[in-house]
Amino acid sequence: MKRLYAALLSLCIAAPATAETLRMAVTTSFHNSGLADVLLPRIQEDTGLEVQLLIVGTGQALRLGRAGDVDAILVHSRAAEEAFVADGSGIHRREIMYNDxxxxxxxxxxxxxxxxxxxxxxxxxxxxxxxxxxxxxxxxxxxxxxxxxxxxxxxxxxxxxxxxxxxxxxxxxxxxxxxxxxxxxxxxxxxxxxxxxxxxxxxxxxxxxxxFNQYAFLPVNPEKHPHVKNAEALQLEAWLVSPTAQGLIDAYTINGETLFTFNAE
The missing domain is CATH 3.40.190.10 (Periplasmic binding protein-like II)
Structure with a gap:
């Protein structure tokens, strides 16, 4: 079964009806890189998660997280991310990859x-x-x-x-x-x-x-927004810091140039 989501600018990977859907706000720079087209199909294959991307700027992504409109965010502005965690909107900040x-x-x-x-x-x-x-x-x-x-x-x-x-x-x-x-x-x-x-x-x-340009993953806090899919967000985070993700991220190139370097711990 196919479903159509209306939400800002979004990118959906079609999935079976049994798949769990997770909403993640990501930066336009991440989407424009083309890396999402590599990662999302493999995430679905490995985890069963259908990741719906809301493609916005970091500021808007953080606002969506604070409102509980997404389950997780992937952004690149450390001070703003740390404030997001400090005010209880996110449960933690996990570095994934960087470029410049x-x-x-x-x-x-x-x-x-x-x-x-x-x-x-x-x-x-x-x-x-x-x-x-x-x-x-x-x-x-x-x-x-x-x-x-x-x-x-x-x-x-x-x-x-x-x-x-x-x-x-x-x-x-x-x-x-x-x-x-x-x-x-x-x-x-x-x-x-x-x-x-x-x-x-x-x-x-x-x-x-x-x-230097660091990208980090932040799950939205379920204590503030009980409806968010925290278990699925943590499952996605575990995949994003896995050797599989590292291999795909580090191998992603355009004209022989590497776009991102994996640095998750």
């Missing part, structure tokens, strides 16, 4: 970011030259990271002029906007590698340790 953020921009690199010593210097050059920049502007993990980087560089994006474009969209849509404007943008590496409309954009800066 990168600065993408026009291949001509008018701001000279390629020769920057660190991410702070790269952003300084973009701001000083007022080179067109696209921000996700959607309270996602990537957006939170971008704002933190600007602040670390001594800037408040609220004061930027028209060269700074906050689009309020997911990673794929924001990259499409950057491609259309031939603009700079902060992206997670996985979304960039899996992005098909690169236009004249190129990966210009990466490698600063501050750009």
């Amino acid at each position: 953020f990168v600065i993408v921009g026009p291949s001509a690199d008018p701001a000279g970011t390629q020769s920057a010593d660190d991410a702070k210097s790269a952003l300084n050059r973009i701001a000083e030259t007022q080179s067109t920049f696209v921000s996700r502007g959607d309270d996602s993990g990537t957006h939170k990271k971008e704002i933190a980087l600007w602040q670390d560089a001594g800037y408040d994006p609220e004061g930027f002029d028209s060269w700074y474009n906050a689009v309020g969209a997911g990673m794929g849509a924001a990259l499409n906007t950057a491609s259309g404007l031939n603009a700079y943008i902060l992206s997670d590496r996985a979304s960039w590698l899996n992005f098909g409309n690169k236009g004249d954009l190129a990966l210009l800066f990466s490698g600063d340790p501050v750009l």
Whole structure:
């Protein structure tokens, strides 16, 4: 039997009627990477769980968790995740995998970011030259990271002029906007590698340790929301930290480049 779920932007893997369904909010960057298409069928095969993904930014994913609208979340903003657990919305935080953020921009690199010593210097050059920049502007993990980087560089994006474009969209849509404007943008590496409309954009800066990007799994607290499927969420977590998951995550590449590195304990 097939069922149609109406919920934001969702991705469903068809399953037998006997399968248990689990609702998990995930970031658009995770979905855009294509890794979900690899993991979800194997999760269902190994555990019998039909995982329904609600594809949103990290901020919205956390709000869905606090409201009890999902059983678990997979996001990438450590401070926000720790607050989610601290206020009792999640029972714990389990690190699963990581990649990194990168600065993408026009291949001509008018701001000279390629020769920057660190991410702070790269952003300084973009701001000083007022080179067109696209921000996700959607309270996602990537957006939170971008704002933190600007602040670390001594800037408040609220004061930027028209060269700074906050689009309020997911990673794929924001990259499409950057491609259309031939603009700079902060992206997670996985979304960039899996992005098909690169236009004249190129990966210009990466490698600063501050750009580290950790993804973590958080089961929603059943003491706050008794209806959530905690047993199934813990079953999914056990699979996500298993050798099977490690093999699939570490082996997932695009054009020979690894998108994520498994680091669950």
